[in-house]
Amino acid sequence: MDDLIKILKELHPEVDFESCTTLIDDKILDSFDIVTVISEINEEFDVVIPAEEIVPENFNSAKALYALIKKIEDED
Amino acid sequence: MNMQQRNVMEYLDKTVKVCPDKVAFANEDPSNDLTFGELYKRSRSIGSLLSSEGYYNEPVVVFMKKHPNAISAFFGCVYGGCYYVPIDEEMPKFRTELIIQTLKPRIMICDEDTVEVAKEMNFEGRIVLYSDAIKADIDDIALQKIRNKQIDTDPIYIVFTSGSTGIPKGVVACHRSVIDYIENLSEVLEFNSETRFANQTPLYFDACLKELYPTLKFGATTVIVPKSLFMFPIKLVEFLNEHKINTVCWVVSALTMISSFKVFERIKPEYLTNIAFGSEVFPIKQLRLWREALPNARFTNLYGPTEATGMCCYYKVDREFELDESVPIGGPFRNTDILLLNGNNELCKEGEEGEICVRGTSLTLGYYNNFEKTNEVFVQNPLNKIYPELIYRTGDIGKRNERGELLFVSRKDYQIKHMGHRIELGEIEVNVNNLNGIKTCCCVYDKEKDKIKLFYVGDPEVSEVITTLKDKLPRYMIPNKAEKLDVLPYTPNGKIDRKKLSTM
Numbered sequence: 001m002d003d004l005i006k007i008l009k010e011l012h013p014e015v016d017f018e019s020c021t022t023l024i025d026d027k028i029l030d031s032f033d034i035v036t037v038i039s040e041i042n043e044e045f046d047v048v049i050p051a052e053e054i055v056p057e058n059f060n061s062a063k064a065l066y067a068l069i070k071k072i073e074d075e076d
Numbered sequence: 077m078n079m080q081q082r083n084v085m086e087y088l089d090k091t092v093k094v095c096p097d098k099v100a101f102a103n104e105d106p107s108n109d110l111t112f113g114e115l116y117k118r119s120r121s122i123g124s125l126l127s128s129e130g131y132y133n134e135p136v137v138v139f140m141k142k143h144p145n146a147i148s149a150f151f152g153c154v155y156g157g158c159y160y161v162p163i164d165e166e167m168p169k170f171r172t173e174l175i176i177q178t179l180k181p182r183i184m185i186c187d188e189d190t191v192e193v194a195k196e197m198n199f200e201g202r203i204v205l206y207s208d209a210i211k212a213d214i215d216d217i218a219l220q221k222i223r224n225k226q227i228d229t230d231p232i233y234i235v236f237t238s239g240s241t242g243i244p245k246g247v248v249a250c251h252r253s254v255i256d257y258i259e260n261l262s263e264v265l266e267f268n269s270e271t272r273f274a275n276q277t278p279l280y281f282d283a284c285l286k287e288l289y290p291t292l293k294f295g296a297t298t299v300i301v302p303k304s305l306f307m308f309p310i311k312l313v314e315f316l317n318e319h320k321i322n323t324v325c326w327v328v329s330a331l332t333m334i335s336s337f338k339v340f341e342r343i344k345p346e347y348l349t350n351i352a353f354g355s356e357v358f359p360i361k362q363l364r365l366w367r368e369a370l371p372n373a374r375f376t377n378l379y380g381p382t383e384a385t386g387m388c389c390y391y392k393v394d395r396e397f398e399l400d401e402s403v404p405i406g407g408p409f410r411n412t413d414i415l416l417l418n419g420n421n422e423l424c425k426e427g428e429e430g431e432i433c434v435r436g437t438s439l440t441l442g443y444y445n446n447f448e449k450t451n452e453v454f455v456q457n458p459l460n461k462i463y464p465e466l467i468y469r470t471g472d473i474g475k476r477n478e479r480g481e482l483l484f485v486s487r488k489d490y491q492i493k494h495m496g497h498r499i500e501l502g503e504i505e506v507n508v509n510n511l512n513g514i515k516t517c518c519c520v521y522d523k524e525k526d527k528i529k530l531f532y533v534g535d536p537e538v539s540e541v542i543t544t545l546k547d548k549l550p551r552y553m554i555p556n557k558a559e560k561l562d563v564l565p566y567t568p569n570g571k572i573d574r575k576k577l578s579t580m
Contacts, residue, residue, distance in 0.1 A: 024304065
């Protein structure tokens with residue numbers, strides 16, 4: 001989880017990713033951030049996020065995103 | 077082309093009689109639908125208000141969020157004989173301030189979301205709320221008087237492009253060049269009353285002309301795609317399907333976002349048959365994915381500078397391309413002429429590279445209150461020694477292939493001299509783009525240090541990229557420095573931000 005927070009913090013140091021659950025709803029992450037995050041996750045966790053998982057629910061909070069990473073890891 | 081037409085609003089005047097209850101402009105929320113009847117009424121209310129308050133033939137800033145209402149405000153300005161200047165909450169504040177300084181407008185139309193920001197601006201003029209403006213009484217006689225005295229070279233909008241000096245330049249376009257563009261674009265892309273556009277481009281650039289005016293001309297429909305969907309490729313395609321979108325005129329990066337995440341394996345845009353793209357080179361790998369997914373769709377590459385009203389060249393994709401080829405920009409629309417001029421201001425011979433220059437009605441009027449910059453690029457046709465005739469020098473380098481098709485080679489300013497050789501950075505980019513696992517790339521040139529820098533997005537490591545390139549390019553074209561990025565920076569209109577890269 002810390003590794004993920006670090007990735008997100010690099011994009012937006014001002015955001016409290018531990019508690020924020022409206023990263024998409026409040027337009028904190030934009031389309032370039034999403035592309036960056038997906039690519040960083042791919043490098044850091046060796047996880048490829050498939051297109052069908054690129055949905056707002058999975059990106060609204062660090063927690064949701066981390067759960068997604070775990071889910072994909074478990075499926076492998 | 078209808079030679080009688082002098083005013084772009086004649087499109088709406090005619091269409092409203094044919095299909096007043098059809099939806100003209102919409103977004104994701106059906107309660108925001110604007111029918112042609114409602115659009116006509118609101119636009120004419122706004123025009124009447126401007127007229128009754130004494131505004132005429134002057135810039136009216138439209139500062140509203142991206143919404144069907146903003147479009148009706150644009151048309152309201154035109155009915156009022158004024159010209160609209162769209163600005164947007166997405167624009168950086170320093171840019172909007174510079175625009176206001178350049179224009180010194182007397183009036184601005186806002187909505188509830190922008191009015192507070194507008195009040196904070198360094199703006200002295202009147203602020204009118206859209207919701208008030210559309211309540212104004214329609215003055216048919218005043219609007220008819222305006223129509224009668226307007227001529228087709230009167231301006232209808234100003235959009236701002238970045239200037240190399242850092243001060244944005246306001247490109248002023250008139251009825252005549254827009255009508256010429258819409259007529260010829262519509263013929264090439266075969267728009268009709270059944271056309272359903274999904275708008276992607278911001279309303280504050282000329283790119284959205286492709287949807288706005290053909291919608292009026294044909295009684296077609298434009299649905300504004302929520303910006304957030306361009307983060308979520310599957311939802312984006314679902315949106316296109318839900319709204320039965322058959323036509324998109326998007327920047328290349330919006331299209332490749334769908335193809336590069338392998339979305340087509342899950343879902344396809346079922347109704348999409350007409351795909352026009354521009355502003356960037358379409359990577360052949362991605363274009364192939366699109367053509368495989370939609371084998372019956374038409375793909376059209378568009379090219380053109382804002383200064384020549386939207387687009388001026390097109391190429392209908394009619395064959396397969398090798399990975400090391402680029403999609404041609406083809407040839408000019410009807411009633412536009414392209415001159416390829418070499419360094420001696422002579423027409424290029426076959427295969428010779430030269431500056432792409434535009435001749436014809438499509439030329440805009442120039443830059444607002446900036447004769448100096450206007451006169452640098454809107455110049456006398458050097459081939460014509462006998463009467464005044466303007467051409468626009470695009471600063472883009474092109475050449476013709478053996479088929480006679482025009483190819484975009486690079487920007488004039490990306491041509492560099494390095495280690496005594498003339499190099500097109502575009503050529504390096506094409507080679508990098510074709511390496512396995514490369515999504516996109518950009519080369520910039522550091523003149524001071526005489527170094528070529530490569531930035532790319534993709535899987536391979538730097539060492540691998542450089543080693544492979546050595547097999548493809550002469551030694552002097554190998555980048556001196558390469559950096560792998562997660563994403564390339566883009567300008568607001570979707571082009572790779574080369575300025576930002578050159579400072580990295």
